[in-house]
Each structure stands twice: as structure tokens, then as C-alpha cells.
Amino acid sequence: MKLIHLFILVCCIPLLNGCASLGKGMMQAVLEQKEEDTRLCQIKGKSFEGMFxxxxxxxxxxxxLMVHGVGSHIPGYSTQLLEGLSDEMSLNRISKITKNIALTDVLDPTKKLGNLRITRSTNEDGSHELLFYELTWSEITDEQKKILAYDNSGEYSFRRAAVNDIxxxxxxxxAPDPMIYLGTSHEDILISFAQSFCWMVSKEWADLPASSTSRQVCNPAQLLSAVENMQKNHYAFISHSLGSRIVIDGLQRIARLLGDRQNKRRKMVAEEFVKTFQQLQFPIFMLSNQLPLLQLGRKLPEVTGQHDSYCKADGEHYNSRIVSETSIIAFSDPNDLLSYALPHGFIEQYIDSRLCAHSTNINxxxxxxxxxxxxGFANPLKAHLAYETDKRVIAMLVNGVGNExxxxxxxxxxxxxITTDD
Incomplete structure (x- = not known):
């Protein structure tokens, strides 16, 4: 991290008109920063409830369900975030068992589609319970990224300056992950998401399989038993960077499958499940949101611009909606080079109307x-990654905005x- 800071400072030298004491000046600037937290925090959009x-x-x-973004990850990557959320909600009891499910495809059990790690936390008397599902899908893209392994080898890396090599x-x-996601691995990553979602809605903690290295599948036929579970559970999603696109695409894929009665996966799903699914509400907390960036060059969803028709009780297609409501809470740091707020009209134009979505921007x-x-300078890497350590972010994830x-x-x-419908 220090080397990256140094690299950026060196790049700024031409802008400083030959300043002879760059390091000293920067150190003085850091030391002279006021202790008061004056960092930007602006919230605009619908009020929302947090997770608590x-x-x-x-x-x-x-x-x-947590979905990571670009880069190789290993199970447990979200531990710091989970601990921050647990502390804020006084969930001071954690199961000594962490369950891991090696994911695969119901139609092709030979596929390796990542890992689903489940952690159970409660308060002291057990009246408050959180099941945290952490999806690690990067196993799918790691194999393809081996094409670039030679570039990290000593044969090439020693020829670079130290900072440039890092x-x-x-x-x-x-960098390869968005390209791989939009390429041949797109469907596999969405199946990984769908399998994680299937496990989340179909099984309770005691029913989840114990950790195993063998691949296990959540069969859509099990979703009939999920009807009762869905009625006694709340659901939410947290994503980071590319994960924002995966969650939305995953839900839109579910919308597409449930709307196509001839699809072989759809035929495995009971009608009672579909009707219960339509009653659900999903908050999606998108850290380092990338939906606008990753919409470029993509086809529009099957159904757009028809929110009222699908989402209002008197709407023409109300009975064809997929869920009751999807709340998209998009976090972005303006100094992050790779995250974006949601512009006006984005939801209506680029998100499937059957998800009944609305948005809140948090800059x-x-x-x-x-x-x-x-x-002025802010570390763009930290601006992309530092959400899990920010007390304001944790507070909003837990307690929401615009409520008591x-x-x-x-x-x-x-x-x-807070925006209104006036």
C-alpha cells in the first residue's frame, strides 16, 4: 500500500513545479489534517430500513447473501464486514461451526462453481438471529486468468520497476474478471449465484449440509419445501463492485426463468413457490456500485419501463411480477475510479420492471x-475498498436512513x- 502511495506521489511531481521537498510537504499535510471527520456523505433517494x-x-x-467483486477471493473474505455488522447489532454469539458448500450445477454436477460459506450469529438470548451467506465465485474465473500467469513470473516481473510490478x-x-464475466463464464457465475440463493431460501441452519469438499447441488425441486421457509425469513444482499452486476443479473435471470414456462429449469419449480416469491422484498446494499459501467454494451432486460404496470396492485401485469419490492442502495465514493452513482431514470430503463425496483444513492x-x-488527493484504491471499515457505512447497513x-x-x-412521489 505504501508503495502505491509513493507511485502516485511521484506521478504528481510535474504538477508541483519542481518542489524540492515532496515527501516533507506531504507528511506535513497529513499531520495538519483536522481530526474532525469532514468527509463527504450525501444520501439521496428513497428512505430505507437497514438489516437490524x-x-x-x-x-x-x-x-x-454477500457477493464479492473483481479479483481472486478465498472463503472468509467478508469476515471483517460481518464482525462490524455483528458488533453494531450486538450479535455476540457465533456458532462454532461454519458451514461450507462446494457449489455446482444441477444440470452438470461436474462444474466447479465456487463456495458458499454460512455463518450463524445471534444475540445473547438467541432472539435475534443472522445467517450470513458468503459466496466466493472467483474459482470460476481463476482458471482462465492462468493465461496471464506468465506475466507474473520472474521472467517478466524482474524487468519492471518495483511499484509497477505490484x-x-x-x-x-x-482487470480480467469483468471481461470473463461478460464472456463465456457469464452463465456459470449466475448459476453460482442461483445455487447460493437456492440454498438460502430452501434450507434452515440445521438442515444445511455440513462442510464437505464434494460438490453439492440445490435442486429446484427442493424449492417447494422452501415455501414455508420463505414465509418465516427475511432476505437481503450485499455486493461489492462487480458483485452489484452479478446480483442484479442473477435476479433478472430468475425473473426470466420464472416467466418462461417452457424452460427446463422453470419446469422444476412449483407454482406455489412462484406465488410466495412474489411477496418477498429484497434490499440490495451495493458497495462500490458498478451497475452503470457494466451496463455498457449490454442488451436491455426483457421488460423495462413498466414499473407501475407490474408493481402496483391495480396494474395490468401485477400478477406477473417476480417480487414485491427491490430496494437498491448504491454506495459510491466519488474518488473511486471504478464506482458510480445511479443516474436519474437508470432503474426504469435498465432494470427489469418485474423486480419492482427503486434506488437510493449514497455518495x-x-x-x-x-x-x-x-x-486534493484521495487514494483511489482505498476509495474502492474501505467500506467495511467505515462506521457510517456500517451504521447505514444496520439501521438504514430516513427512519426512526x-x-x-x-x-x-x-x-x-429523501425523495417523495409527489
């Missing part, structure tokens, strides 16, 4: 802006603009 109302409902279990290896690990500096020599439970830290440090 779902967790503290004594009649239901809260289930959250940056090149980072690029080789992360927040998770990386500190340093003013050195009159030039909104955390004092949000009222004190964020500008809140």
Missing part, C-alpha cells in the same frame, strides 16, 4: 481527501435528501 429490523424480528430469521500483478488479478468518501500543496432508527452518526455527518 430484519434481525430483531423475533418471528423470523434474517438471511444475508500494480501489474494487481491489474492481472482484477460517501470512505477514503480521506488530503490537501497537499493546494492539490437512523443512527446519530448519520444525522450528524451526512446530508440526507
Amino acid at each position: 429490523p430484519l434481525v430483531k424480528d423475533p418471528t423470523k430469521t434474517a438471511k444475508v 500494480l501489474k500483478k494487481f491489474t492481472n488479478d482484477t 460517501i468518501n470512505v477514503a480521506t481527501v488530503i490537501d497537499a500543496f493546494g492539490i 432508527n437512523t443512527s446519530p452518526i448519520i444525522h450528524g455527518r451526512c446530508r440526507i435528501l
